[in-house]
Amino acid sequence: xxxxxxxxxxxxxxxxxxxxxxxxxxxxxxxxxxxxxxxxxxxxxxxxxxxxxxxxxxxxxxxxxxxxxxxxxxxxxxxxxxxxxxxxxxxxxxxxxxxxxxxxxxxxxxxxxxxxxxxxxxxxxxxxxxxxxxxxxxxxxxxxxxxxxxxxxxxxxxxxxxxxxxxxxxxxxxxxxxxxxxxxxxxxxxxxxxxxxxxxxxxxxxxxxxxxxxxxxxxxxxx
Numbered sequence: 001x002x003x004x005x006x007x008x009x010x011x012x013x014x015x016x017x018x019x020x021x022x023x024x025x026x027x028x029x030x031x032x033x034x035x036x037x038x039x040x041x042x043x044x045x046x047x048x049x050x051x052x053x054x055x056x057x058x059x060x061x062x063x064x065x066x067x068x069x070x071x072x073x074x075x076x077x078x079x080x081x082x083x084x085x086x087x088x089x090x091x092x093x094x095x096x097x098x099x100x101x102x103x104x105x106x107x108x109x110x111x112x113x114x115x116x117x118x119x120x121x122x123x124x125x126x127x128x129x130x131x132x133x134x135x136x137x138x139x140x141x142x143x144x145x146x147x148x149x150x151x152x153x154x155x156x157x158x159x160x161x162x163x164x165x166x167x168x169x170x171x172x173x174x175x176x177x178x179x180x181x182x183x184x185x186x187x188x189x190x191x192x193x194x195x196x197x198x199x200x201x202x203x204x205x206x207x208x209x210x211x212x213x214x215x216x217x218x219x220x221x222x223x
Contacts, residue, residue, distance in 0.1 A: 001028055001031055001033075002202075003201070003202050003203070003204055003206065004033075004044075004047075004204075005204070006203055006204025007204040007205075007206050007207070008035055008037070008040075009204070010204055010205075010207075011040075011043070011207075012037055012038075013035050013036060013037030013040050014035070014036045014037060015033050015034070015035055016033060016034045016036075016128060017031065017032075017033045017128060018032040018033060018034055018125070018126045018128045018138060018139075018142065019031065019032040019112075019124075019125040019126055019127050019128075020032075020127070021125075025059065026059055032124070032125065032142070034077070041074065041077075042214075043207075043210050043214075044074045044210075045074045045076075046209070046210040046213040046214055047072055047074060047206070047209075047210065048072055048073060048175075049071070049072060049174070049175035049176070050069055050070070050071050050072075050173050050174045050175060051069065051070050051071075051072065051174060051176050051177075051178065052067065052068075052069055052174035052176070052177045052178065053067070053068050053069075053070070053177075053178045053180070054066070054067050054177065054178070054179045054180060054181060055178075055180040055181055056180070056181050065181050065182075069174065075142075075145050075146050075149045076145060076149065077141065077142075077145050078144060078145050078148050082144075082148060084147050084148050084151075086117070086140075086144065086147065090117060090118050090119050091115055091116065091117060091118070092115070092116040092118060093113065093114070093115050093116075093136070094113070094114040094115075094116075095110040095111070095112065095113060095114075095132060096110055096112045096114065096127075097110050097111075097112060098111065098112045098127040110132075111127070111129070111130060111131060111132040111135060112126065112127035112132075112135055113126055113127075113132060113135040113136045113139045114139070115136075115139045115143055117143055117147065120147065120150060122143060122146050122147065122150070124139045124142040124146065125139060126138040126139040126142065174189060175188065175189055175190055176188045176189060176190075176209065177189065178198055178201065178202065179198065180198055184196060184197070184198040184199070185198060186198050186201045186209075188209045188212065188213065190213055190216065191209070191212040191213055191216050193208065193209055193212045195208065195209075
């Protein structure tokens with residue numbers, strides 16, 4: 001999340017956190033954020049997939065090397081005039097209390113919304129607003145966008161499907177590896193691009209990877 005926040009700031013994009021679930025012990029279990037700016041989706045769609053991190057864990061007293069994975073989905077927000085039919089009977093709606101870091105922005109009521117679309121299994125959540133009504137409206141917009149993306153993927157049979165491209169969150173399915181121990185190297189497995197300054201990449205300098213991937217896809221589409 002920190003890497004993408006820095007990248008978006010460098011590109012002039014804005015980020016609004018829609019939903020945040022902390023990890024059971026540390027870190028982030030799941031986070032949803034809205035990125036706004038010129039060509040934001042066009043660039044960030046290159047980052048869709050599983051990312052692998054190898055490091056000495058700060059939570060391991062024996063200072064052993066650990067491998068962890070994170071999956072990133074990128075979905076374009078669709079406009080109001082695109083019709084995506086959603087049956088209310090297909091929705092399971094849960095309310096819960098925001099899980100922010102504390103302070104004046106944390107709700108004291110169950111205003112956060114989680115919506116499960118039962119036929120597709122898609123789950124969206126929003127806790128960005130104090131109002132339950134506003135959170136529901138934003139969550140429904142996210143659901144519409146994800147359902148639309150799923151429909152479009154089904155039509156693009158010649159391409160990898162949306163969830164297939166992302167892959168399982170496991171060894172061998174990663175699009176990029178960030179290695180901090182025993183050497184430092186970030187390698188994109190789709191383009192074979194390697195950058196030795198791993199810290200700079202983790203500080204948001206990922207545009208070389210984005211450009212390399214988009215150029216490769218453009219070349220492939222001409223074949």
